[in-house]
Amino acid sequence: MSDPSRLSSIHPSAIIAPNAQIGENVEIGPWCVVGANAVLEENVKLHANVIIDGHTILRQGVEVFPFVTIGMAPQDLKYGGEPASCEIGERTIIRENVTIHRGTTQGISSTKVGAHCLIMANSHIAHDCVIGDGVIIVNNVVMGGHVEIGDGARIMGSAAMHQFVRIGRGALVGGLCGVEADVIPYGCVLGNRARLVGLHWIWLKRQGVSHPEMKEMRQAYLDLYPRYLDASRASSKPGSDADADVFASRLAQVKKNYEKNSRVKEIIDFMEAKSRRGLVKVSGLRRREGEPFQD
Known part of the structure; x- marks a missing residue:
């Protein structure tokens, strides 16, 4: 100096x-x-x-x-x-x-x-x-x-994050989001309060993630969160014991099925890590996963 x-x-x-x-x-x-x-x-x-x-x-x-x-x-x-x-x-x-x-x-x-x-x-x-x-x-x-925000995350204008929230690597938080719970790596959340609507495909493409790997990530996401979820049951931290058991079963199956996919493993590890806030709920809106890239 x-x-x-x-x-x-x-x-x-x-x-x-x-x-x-x-x-x-x-x-x-x-x-x-x-x-x-x-x-x-x-x-x-x-x-x-x-x-x-x-x-x-x-x-x-x-x-x-x-x-x-x-x-x-x-x-x-x-x-x-x-x-x-x-x-x-x-x-x-x-x-x-x-x-x-x-x-x-x-x-x-x-x-x-x-x-x-x-x-x-x-x-x-x-x-x-x-x-x-x-x-x-x-x-x-x-x-x-x-608050913890992982590498490469994008936090859009006027978003607000509750204390102790974790935002995973490569995640996207939409503008005006009120984020009260953790956002998984590569997740995309929109709305107030923030809801998970899919994965951050644009960021993944810009990072050079291959088409086959993105397809596998999409399928893993859909295995965790099946299409057309009822909004009242769309929590990724379910309220009832029955809901918790169903989600835990899905999580275990995805962990087994995609153990060789490092990015899916990263998402699972994030979900299983200690958290003060739990995970964001999934949007109850109908959506077509995978539209950002062609099959």
Whole structure:
């Protein structure tokens, strides 16, 4: 790390604490504030009016637009100023008015955003959230504490996620969704409240998943959630013992039938993992699975 006073790209109006660690080729625009425990690695760019507080690390190439705050104290009444951190992965872009709070000792003591993410304007990432690599969060998305979002997920505009919700890898959360429960990897949820309507075929195609594998994933999904489910019985965390037994039987059969398909296994492992929120319900609407690609 370099002495910030030697970096000509720091605007004279910026306030840099003496103990802040500033890397090479960092650009800090007007009226930015960088706290004493902050670390800005090489090629970080703060446009203007950005506040970096607390034990916060911005990895190389992070770009932060105006009026963003990163590493501020969490909005949690239990928080008493205990040491906690915040980390932003390399080459992530954070647009205007985003707020990202540091963790709490009641959680994992850290808030983490992965590499190569795009966090669009006015979004909020709460304390102890863990965001994977390559995630896109569109404007006005908000989340409670302890939310986990897997690599490559897409969270559309004005979606809201309950605390402790898990969003699986490659999942799609539609705009204006209120997400109260976990979304399986590669799942697509729409509506308020969010309901599972299928798999995120577009993302899978862009990742180069083969046509035969997508067909197998579609069949596994339909084995778990048969077509034309009655909305009153469409929960993937069924209410009655009989419903729970039926779903457990389906889950066991899918696990056996598709044990060689790594992506189906990932979905099953996600379903079987410990959860504070359970799984989202399946939409009761009639739908034709597989339309996004030809048989």
